[in-house]
Amino acid sequence: MPRVLAFLKDFLKNLSKKPATIKYPFEPPSQLPEGFRGKISIDYNKCVGCGLCARVCPAFAIEMVQVGFREVSGKKIPVRKPRVDVGKCLFCAQCAEVCPAKAITLTKKFELASEKKEDLIVQP
Amino acid sequence: MTIRIPVGPQHPALKEPERFIFYVEGEQIVKVIPRIGFNHRGIEKAMEERTYLQDLYISERVCGICSNVHTACYVLLVERLMNMEIPERAKYIRMIVLELERLHSHLLWLGVAFHEIGFDTLFYLVWRDREIVMDLLELISGNRVNYATNTIGGVRRDISEETKHKILKGMKLLLERLKYYRRLSPEEQTIVKRTLGVGPLSTQDAKRLCAAGPTLRASNVKSDVRGDEPYLLYKEAEFQTMVSDLCDVLGRILVRIDECIEAVRIIEWCVKNMPDGPIRQKLPPIFKVPENQAYRRVEAPRGELVYYGVSDGSEKPYRIKIRTPTLANIPALCKMLENQHIADIPIVVASIDPCFSCTDRLVFIDIEKGKKWSCSMPYFKHLIKKKFGR
């Protein structure tokens, strides 16, 4: 037998309950668990410039750019470091997983909105 | 007088850019012409151009709602291509994420369905309860929607004891809410008015038009890939295939709520029986797959999902073919819409839980001429023959 306004009783209970809303941005967000995948961060001191991250990146967000030269037994070898375009990044953390030097980590930073795309690039 | 009403690509009922052209007389629909392809991005082609590991993330973005089931099917496919076995614990973790995803997808759908019939408060409350699942998924994987937990050879993240505890707690809370919705939804008068007998699809029609997933089960056909061709550990996890004999939108609502309740049971079983051990077999980031071909099917939240793959010995797949449940459901959808009212369009279209971003992969449409054709099986065989000579 169908009932009219069957849900009303339950809804009226919500009046006395605290709203489920979290007042972001005036309150911190609900939860940011350990291992949240946010903006990429690269420790360029640790980075060995192997380029593995650029090869596995599914979104072509990582590009190896030349930052200088290194001398190995009299020869000049170009040193390359990754440059990340966060505007292309998928936050899949595959680069962090393959990095042999553990130079890449994913921070908890998720507020990435920007007016210009150029602001989103992580330069070495 | 027949009026032509275009619905989409931008329409509040369909959040996705799809177009349906309805021919209506007064308030009654006489003909439906679906026009898919607004969401075609060339995923299958892109998969051929990238390595197996990169493809994992493309397959995840075939559809954002059932993202994990796509990767699950993809990794099962690649593992079959490579004849690989994965550790026990990985199977349990995969199943937990898969079922959590089914919960999130069904709850999302439930909210949307209530929204389509104008019951906004239930939409808000169901989505509030869905946040329990989203929080758990974020806890397990680090992202709310694209979990990236599956990888070829296992899973990428382990589930700690603390997380297990939180999952069980969340499931208990959710079960209570689900039972509440299950009890009251078929009783509320306005919901019954809008869903009972709307969008009918008889058992024969459902079989004849090859419907899939909850749409098929709501037409009283007991068909579920998890039961028919068990993958992972669905054989061991005892669960029931939920069916409904209502053959209408209300049936689809009830089947989905029942499935949610069943998914909660499966998750609880997995969490309680999870063995210790390694979670993945290590593979190099770029690897080669021997020449082979294979297919896998899994039960996505929307129905049967099929991946077919051909490898040619290189580090990139030669061909990946995806068949998604929404595509299978579109003929049935056109049948359901016959002789319905304009007011029923949103709820009936929503009742198959359409996911057009899954659907639009391989339909060619000439934009200028409006001509449509698709990549057929003979053409596909021709391609294989050209490559392998068989």
Next chain:
Amino acid sequence: MLEKLVHWARIRSPWILHFNASACNACDIEVIAALTPRFDVERFGILLKGSPRHADILVVTGSVNRQVKARLKRIYEQMPEPKFVMAVGTCACSGGVFQHCYNVYEGVDKVIPVDVYVPGCPPKPEAIIHGVVKLIEKYKRAVGIIK
């Protein structure tokens, strides 16, 4: 004085129109999730409108493909001035994982001008709210309320 009132009203009542330009649904459900009790963007006066004629902010998700390009342009043109565009999700910013796909334009800004980019795959609802806050800041700067 009147101008100040108008700016105040525009800042306080940004109505959005959501357009899915061949996205994978992930960003879309996060945009919708931002409306729901946990996040409740109605706090800021944001309402989701169905018709482009009523909206102020066009929220575009997804990598724009060839099919949808003309539609996106048309919807943008249907909106009354002043209008703003938010590109939500990595695909809308740059094409994301679908870069180099034959059917994809790699970003909303190739078709219509974009005011704020919100990267993320998908961005959390909080990140989308943050994007709106950024957009409001941009508007305030443009009309000279803040420097």
Next chain:
Amino acid sequence: MLDAIITILQVLIFPGVLFAIILALLYEWVERKFKARLQNRIGPLYTGWHGILQPFADIIKLWSKEDIVPAEADKTMFTIAPMLALASQLISFLIIPVVSVYALVHFEGDLALLAFLSTVYLIAAGIGGLSSNNRFSAIGAGRSIIQHVGYEIPLLFVYASAAFIAQSWSLSKIVEYQVKTGVPLIAFLGIGFGISIISLLAFIERIPFDIPEAETEIVAGWLTEFSGKKYAFFWLADDVQLLVGAGITAALFLGGPCGPVPGIPIVDEILYVIYFIIKTVIIVLILASIEASSARYKITQAVSGFWKYLTPLSILQLLIVFALRLYGVI
């Protein structure tokens, strides 16, 4: 001369147009906030105290937006429709007693004028929908008129029963009757009150009868093509409509602005306004809770429901009133 100026001020400012607009926008805030709380949300929060200025911001923003007239629309009709809608509702408000037992405009038969003005609003909606030359607008306009045919008859029967009890077709006289006897008409018109609430929901186009502007079905119905100032007019008309509907219902069944007063001139009037606001807010809250806890009917279901259940019930109500009169209860 002074009288004329005072009358003009009364019409334009208090308790006339300006008061109506401000009160209507406040009621929109009440409704939105209450619905948000039922949905376990907060609702508007940062615009003014708990978001009380939100509707004002919406209206001012819409006012300042570009005003587009579609190329294919009938320009004259498209422009007239929003004004007609707002004007019809503002005139209706003048007939409702707010500051005293008697309304600003009152004459024998003003209840019929109210019913007519509600039809004018529907005509405005119809003109707006049909002139914008959009399929969704046309469907919305058609639905709006069909629905009006459904609820108008039972509503008029209820008006008739109230008028019969007070022996007058004037809203102010009906209020006066209730003051004289000291019994609000809801005591006799219980069924009528229910019918009037349901019809009111249909009149102001809220769930479960928001069929003409059902968002998920036909975008925004007859409002689809309106933007800028014209949309602001309709938005405002919608809010004033809620106020007018609540006001009529309060006047008919709850004794309008009346209540215990000390008898000091200005204090009385302030108290009357407060009573009016309390009674109408209660009706708005009832409407909002029904709206929040039901789904939308189909147009066929709505109209057949009105004809099958509400019309016979309203006739029954009328018969009950006749019987009561016959036995001298009233």
